[in-house]
Amino acid sequence: MTDPALAVAGWLQQALLLPLLYRLGAMQWEDLSFGWALFAVYGLVQVAATFAVCMPLEHWRPVERWPDRRAVATDMLYTLVSRVGILPLVTFVGFYQVQVAFTGYLADHGWVPPTLELLVPPLLGHPVAAFVVYAVLLDGAEYWRHLLSHRVRWWWALHSLHHAQRQMTFWSDDRNHLLDDLIAALWFGAIALLIGVPPLQFPMLVLVLRFLESLSHANARVSFGWLGERLLISPRFHRAHHGVWAAGRRSCNYGAILPWWDMIFGTADFAASAVHTGDPSAPEALVSGGYWAQQAGGLRRMAGSRRPAVTQR
Amino acid sequence: MDLSRRAVLTSGAALAAAGALPAAAAVAPVAEIALVMNSADASVSVIDMATRREIRREPVLREPHHWTLSPDGRTLLVGDAAGNALFSFDPATGAPLGHQVCADPYQLWISPRGSVLVVAALRLDHIDIYDAAGRTLKKRIAARSMPSHIAFSPDEAMVFVTLQRSGAVMAIDLARLAPVWTQPSGPTPAGIVWHDGRLLVACMGSDHVAEMDPADGRVLRRIVTGKGTHIIAPAPDGDTIYVGNRVGGTLTALDAATLKPRQSFTLSGGPDCIAFAPDGKLWITRRFTTTVAVLDPASGSVEPITVGRSPHGIFLSSVLPAARRDPAAALGTASV
Numbered sequence: 001m002t003d004p005a006l007a008v009a010g011w012l013q014q015a016l017l018l019p020l021l022y023r024l025g026a027m028q029w030e031d032l033s034f035g036w037a038l039f040a041v042y043g044l045v046q047v048a049a050t051f052a053v054c055m056p057l058e059h060w061r062p063v064e065r066w067p068d069r070r071a072v073a074t075d076m077l078y079t080l081v082s083r084v085g086i087l088p089l090v091t092f093v094g095f096y097q098v099q100v101a102f103t104g105y106l107a108d109h110g111w112v113p114p115t116l117e118l119l120v121p122p123l124l125g126h127p128v129a130a131f132v133v134y135a136v137l138l139d140g141a142e143y144w145r146h147l148l149s150h151r152v153r154w155w156w157a158l159h160s161l162h163h164a165q166r167q168m169t170f171w172s173d174d175r176n177h178l179l180d181d182l183i184a185a186l187w188f189g190a191i192a193l194l195i196g197v198p199p200l201q202f203p204m205l206v207l208v209l210r211f212l213e214s215l216s217h218a219n220a221r222v223s224f225g226w227l228g229e230r231l232l233i234s235p236r237f238h239r240a241h242h243g244v245w246a247a248g249r250r251s252c253n254y255g256a257i258l259p260w261w262d263m264i265f266g267t268a269d270f271a272a273s274a275v276h277t278g279d280p281s282a283p284e285a286l287v288s289g290g291y292w293a294q295q296a297g298g299l300r301r302m303a304g305s306r307r308p309a310v311t312q313r
Numbered sequence: 314m315d316l317s318r319r320a321v322l323t324s325g326a327a328l329a330a331a332g333a334l335p336a337a338a339a340v341a342p343v344a345e346i347a348l349v350m351n352s353a354d355a356s357v358s359v360i361d362m363a364t365r366r367e368i369r370r371e372p373v374l375r376e377p378h379h380w381t382l383s384p385d386g387r388t389l390l391v392g393d394a395a396g397n398a399l400f401s402f403d404p405a406t407g408a409p410l411g412h413q414v415c416a417d418p419y420q421l422w423i424s425p426r427g428s429v430l431v432v433a434a435l436r437l438d439h440i441d442i443y444d445a446a447g448r449t450l451k452k453r454i455a456a457r458s459m460p461s462h463i464a465f466s467p468d469e470a471m472v473f474v475t476l477q478r479s480g481a482v483m484a485i486d487l488a489r490l491a492p493v494w495t496q497p498s499g500p501t502p503a504g505i506v507w508h509d510g511r512l513l514v515a516c517m518g519s520d521h522v523a524e525m526d527p528a529d530g531r532v533l534r535r536i537v538t539g540k541g542t543h544i545i546a547p548a549p550d551g552d553t554i555y556v557g558n559r560v561g562g563t564l565t566a567l568d569a570a571t572l573k574p575r576q577s578f579t580l581s582g583g584p585d586c587i588a589f590a591p592d593g594k595l596w597i598t599r600r601f602t603t604t605v606a607v608l609d610p611a612s613g614s615v616e617p618i619t620v621g622r623s624p625h626g627i628f629l630s631s632v633l634p635a636a637r638r639d640p641a642a643a644l645g646t647a648s649v
Contacts, residue, residue, distance in 0.1 A: 118374075196396075
C-alpha cells in the first residue's frame with residue numbers, strides 16, 4: 001500500500017523542489033531535498049496528529065484557563081518552524097559542510113562512525129529493536145543535555161526561553177532559542193559519531209515519540225497512574241518541571257520521554273504538582289514577545305548571565 | 314593515508330567476522346530475482362521477476378544506494394552509504410552473506426578485469442580504491458566535490474568519476490593511483506559510461522549528455538535529451554543507449570551509433586537506475602515513489618512493482634550466467 005505522506009513528498013519533490021533546484025543550478029542537492037520533503041510532510045502529519053489528540057484533551061481537562069491565549073500563537077510558530085522543517089533546513093545548509101569536513105577528517109584518520117547495530121551485532125537484522133535501543137540511549141543523552149542546560153549559567157539563560165511561557169500547552173515543546181537548538185544539534189551530532197544515528201525508516205515510531213514530547217507539555221490534567229508515570233513521562237510529571245517554583249538551575253524531572261533517568265540519578269519528583277508554569281525571573285520579552293523579540297531577549301539574557309541575578313535558585 | 318588504511322581494514326575485518334549474517338542456504342532460490350536498494354527504507358527488496366511481486370525485504374543499516382558484482386558472479390556487494398558498510402548478498406537468491414565497515418560507500422564498482430574496487434564517497438568527498446579480492450584500501454583520493462558515478466576504461470587503466478558539485482569529471486590512473494585530469498563536463502554530472510572510446514556524461518544540472526574525450530577530458534559535443542539528465546544505460550544489444558531525465562520525467566532512447574535521440578518515454582517519479590531483462594524490458598527505479606517501473610520499449614507501457622521508499626540501485630539475477638562466464642559483460646549490462 002502506498003504511504004500517502006510519501007506520495008505527497010514525492011509530488012512536492014517533482015512538482016516544486018526539483019524544478020526550483022534545476023532553475024537555481026543546485027541539482028546536487030536533489031537527493032537531500034527529497035529527504036527534506038519527507039521530513040516536512042511527516043512533520044505536518046505529526047503536528048496534525050498531535051493537534052487532533054491534544055486539543056480536545058486541553059479543552060476537556062485543562063489545568064489552567066486563560067482569557068487571552070495570544071502568547072500561545074508564538075509557540076505555534078515555533079512548532080511549525082521546527083517540525084515542518086524550516087529550522088532543520090537552515091541548520092543543515094549552515095552546517096553541512098562543517099559536518100562533512102569533520103566526519104571526512106575523522107574517516108581519513110581511521111574513525112568511521114559506527115552504528116549501534118555494528119557495535120552490538122545481535123541488533124543487526126532487527127531494525128525495530130535497534131530503533132528502540134537507539135530511542136532509549138538518545139533519551140538518556142537528552143536527559144543529560146537538558147540537565148546541563150539548567151545547571152550551566154549561560155546555557156540556562158538561553159534555555160529559560162523554553163521555561164518563560166506562562167501558558168504552557170502542547171505547542172510549547174518546540175519553544176526554544178535558536179542557539180539552544182543549535183547546541184542540541186551539536187550534542188546529537190557528537191553522539192552520532194559514537195553510536196550512529198537511529199534508523200529513520202520508521203516514521204510512525206518517530207511520530208509517536210514526538211507526540212509524547214508534545215503531550216507532556218499539554219495543558220491537560222492527565223496522569224498515567226503510579227506505574228504508567230514510571231514508564232513514560234506524563235503531562236503531570238513534566239508540568240512539575242515547568243512549574244514556577246522549579247524554574248532555574250536546580251529543577252526536577254528533566255527527562256523527555258522516559259522518567260528512568262530522573263529516577264536513576266535522583267532528580268525525579270513524582271509528588272510535585274505544579275499548576276502555574278513559567279520563570280518569574282524572565283524578562284517580559286521572553287514571556288510574551290514575538291518570535292524575534294524572544295530570540296533577541298534570549299541573547300541579551302545570555303550576555304548578562306555573568307551576573308548571578310539571572311538565576312532564581 | 315596509512316592511518317586510514319590500517320583503521321579501515323582492522324575495523325572492517327573485525328566487524329565482518331563478528332557480524333556475519335546467518336544462513337545464506339536458508340533462503341530458497343527462485344527462478345530469477347530482482348534486488349532493489351530502497352535508499353530511504355534501509356532495506357533491499359527481493360522481487361520475483363516472473364510474478365512481478367516482492368518476495369521479501371532484507372534489512373541493511375541505513376541507506377543502500379548502489380551495488381557491484383564480484384568477478385566470479387557469486388557475491389553482490391551493496392553499498393550502505395549512511396551506514397558506512399558494505400553488505401554482501403547472494404545474487405542468485407538475495408540471501409544476506411555478511412557485511413564489513415566502509416566509509417560512505419555511495420557508489421561502488423569493480424573494474425572490468427576484477428582487480429580493483431572503486432568506491433565514491435558522495436557525502437565524505439573522497440574516492441577509495443581497494444584491492445578487489447582482499448578489499449584492502451590501496452589509496453584514498455580527496456575529491457572535495459561530491460564524487461558520484463564511476464566508469465572504467467575497458468583496459469582497466471583508468472577510472473573516471475563524476476564530481477557533482479564542481480561540474481567536472483576526474484580521471485584517475487589506476488596504475489599510479491593518481492588523478493590525471495579533472496575537466497568540466499557540464500553542471501552536476503551524474504551517470505557516466507564508457508562508449509565506443511568516448512565518455513558519455515549525464516549533466517543533471519542541464520538537459521544534455523556530454524561526450525568527452527577520455528584522453529584529456531575535452532567535451533566533444535553535447536546531446537540534448539531532457540531536463541535533469543541523470544543516468545545513462547547502454548542496452549545489451551548494443552543498439553540503444555537509454556538516458557533518464559530526472560527533472561523532465563522522461564527516458565530518452567539514443568541511437569548507439571549516432572547518439573541521436575530516437576524515442577522518448579514519459580516516466581514520472583524520478584527515474585533512476587536501469588537494468589535490462591532478457592525479454593528486452595527495462596526495469597527502472599523511481600526515486601520519489603515506492604515503485605520500480607518495468608518499461609516495455611516496444612509499446613511504451615509501464616508496469617509498476619511496489620518496493621520500499623526511494624528505490625535506487627537495481628540488479629537482475631538474469632545477468633548471472635553471463636556474469637559467471639564473463640564478468641565484464643555482466644557489468645556492462647547493469648545499472649550504473
